[in-house]
Amino acid sequence: MLHSEMEGENRLHRILGPWQLTGLGVGAIIGTGIFVLTGVAAHDHTGPALMLSFVVSGLACVFAALCYAEFASMAPVAGSAYTYAYATLGELFAWIIGWDLVLEYAVASSTVAHGWSHYFQDFLNIFGQKVLGKESLVLPHALTNAPFDYDTATGAFVSTGTVLDFPALAIAAIMTVLLVRGIRESARVNSTMVIIKLAVVMFVIGVGAFYVNPANWHPFAPFGLAGVSFFGHTIAGQTGAGGEPLGMLAGAAIIFFAYIGFDAVSTQAEEAKNPKRDVPFGIIASLVVCTILYIAVSAVLTGMVPYDQINVDAPVSAAFGHAGLPWAQFLVSLGAMAGITSVLLVMMLSQPRILLAMARDGLIPKSFFGAVHGKFRTPYKGTIATGIFVGTLASFLPLRILAELVNIGTLLAFVMVCSAVLVMRKINPTAERPFRAPWFPFIPIMGILTCLLLMFSLPPENWVRLIVWLAIGFLIYFGYGKRHSVLGKSHAAHK
Numbered sequence: 001m002l003h004s005e006m007e008g009e010n011r012l013h014r015i016l017g018p019w020q021l022t023g024l025g026v027g028a029i030i031g032t033g034i035f036v037l038t039g040v041a042a043h044d045h046t047g048p049a050l051m052l053s054f055v056v057s058g059l060a061c062v063f064a065a066l067c068y069a070e071f072a073s074m075a076p077v078a079g080s081a082y083t084y085a086y087a088t089l090g091e092l093f094a095w096i097i098g099w100d101l102v103l104e105y106a107v108a109s110s111t112v113a114h115g116w117s118h119y120f121q122d123f124l125n126i127f128g129q130k131v132l133g134k135e136s137l138v139l140p141h142a143l144t145n146a147p148f149d150y151d152t153a154t155g156a157f158v159s160t161g162t163v164l165d166f167p168a169l170a171i172a173a174i175m176t177v178l179l180v181r182g183i184r185e186s187a188r189v190n191s192t193m194v195i196i197k198l199a200v201v202m203f204v205i206g207v208g209a210f211y212v213n214p215a216n217w218h219p220f221a222p223f224g225l226a227g228v229s230f231f232g233h234t235i236a237g238q239t240g241a242g243g244e245p246l247g248m249l250a251g252a253a254i255i256f257f258a259y260i261g262f263d264a265v266s267t268q269a270e271e272a273k274n275p276k277r278d279v280p281f282g283i284i285a286s287l288v289v290c291t292i293l294y295i296a297v298s299a300v301l302t303g304m305v306p307y308d309q310i311n312v313d314a315p316v317s318a319a320f321g322h323a324g325l326p327w328a329q330f331l332v333s334l335g336a337m338a339g340i341t342s343v344l345l346v347m348m349l350s351q352p353r354i355l356l357a358m359a360r361d362g363l364i365p366k367s368f369f370g371a372v373h374g375k376f377r378t379p380y381k382g383t384i385a386t387g388i389f390v391g392t393l394a395s396f397l398p399l400r401i402l403a404e405l406v407n408i409g410t411l412l413a414f415v416m417v418c419s420a421v422l423v424m425r426k427i428n429p430t431a432e433r434p435f436r437a438p439w440f441p442f443i444p445i446m447g448i449l450t451c452l453l454l455m456f457s458l459p460p461e462n463w464v465r466l467i468v469w470l471a472i473g474f475l476i477y478f479g480y481g482k483r484h485s486v487l488g489k490s491h492a493a494h495k
């Protein structure tokens with residue numbers, strides 16, 4: 001069934017090899033999470049125990065990645081977890097995952113665009129001061145941020161006095177144009193940015209290490225090592241003024257965002273030259289590389305600056321400012337911008353391809369989301385729709401709310417993918433599996449448990465947001481998808 005999906009018209013070009021796929025993975029992974037969210041996590045939730053948060057979150061992702069890799073090797077078509085769910089758990093579950101993946105890709109892109117805007121503004125500021133010799137170069141306040149934010153201390157929404165985040169809107173528009181033009185050009189731009197980003201991360205680790213003061217690592221876990229709540233009731237660890245869990249696990253649930261993206265490799269399966277072998281390789285290789293780098297960066301960051309002085313907008317570049325190295329701050333903010341751009345590119349590349357897969361199954365309008373451009377061979381209408389959605393959310397909603405919503409949605413998708421591996425092995429034990437998740441069933445079960453734990457370590461209001469999101473999804477499915485689905489129509493025809 002899945003392989004038959006790979007035939008027919010409207011196919012995409014097969015041009016990506018294993019290292020390009022790993023590059024796309026790393027391109028999708030290292031971004032706003034490590035460059036921006038580490039600040040909030042260390043400052044408000046973990047202290048230096050952020051290093052451990054990266055270990056825990058990385059472990060959850062490794063379990064899920066092994067399950068993704070098994071599926072990706074079995075079903076090397078566009079659409080990622082959505083396609084796997086379609087084949088194993090049926091249409092309704094597939095729809096839930098597909099709808100959930102909109103959180104993972106489109107809403108994540110908005111979060112990432114916001115993070116880009118922080119570094120862009122940091123960069124403008126230093127550029128103005130150091131290069132142009134002005135006080136600083138700043139945008140009009142009205143254009144710098146989303147118009148409101150959520151205050152964790154009071155648990156209420158507060159006005160920021162701005163109108164919209166203009167740089168975030170601008171970068172979303174630029175990416176959309178680039179992506180409509182084609183994946184080959186996009187892959188080339190991406191490779192350059194991935195190299196710059198890796199160089200900057202190495203720089204942060206290599207140079208930053210000389211400015212580490214081990215005294216800053218004490219106390220190691222000022223908020224404790226836990227942070228779990230069950231729908232508002234604290235189960236383990238401390239709780240903040242607004243009711244959110246605090247501690248190492250709570251930090252892990254926030255910086256989980258930094259790992260999102262490894263599964264983007266699987267959405268590019270249809271454009272891979274040898275997807276059965278290269279997609280699992282790309283997923284696991286990119287995740288392992290990033291985990292190691294993250295632990296090192298968080299050790300350096302919390303060693304350079306006392307945790308309660310870590311900057312929450314552009315923490316990594318600010319740490320170099322703190323160390324008295326303005327040129328390094330300049331370099332890091334430039335590199336972070338390039339790095340975050342590459343995340344945006346891959347995320348915004350992936351979303352229309354998931355929509356394409358859903359459109360092929362008739363769950364969303366095929367004439368729109370299934371349309372492939374005659375010359376560029378890209379799903380251009382879906383790409384433009386994604387661009388508008390990303391730009392709007394990024395302009396008007398606050399970063400932290402977007403990031404947490406993305407995390408809970410993605411964690412749910414991971415839980416479903418791990419469950420689907422368990423189900424598939426049971427109902428279809430003899431299917432060809434070029435890559436098998438090892439230590440079955442330990443890996444998928446641990447994947448489910450660790451992802452659930454992280455879901456309960458997020459501020460509890462995210463459950464409500466997730467349920468509202470899923471409810472909107474059900475409305476669309478029962479209002480449109482179920483009646484137009486290819487599967488539904490073929491069942492009706494056989495009656």
Ligand code: ALA
Nearest residue numbers: 029031032033258260
């Ligand atoms: N992992 C990606 C980032 O941190 C989404 O920007």
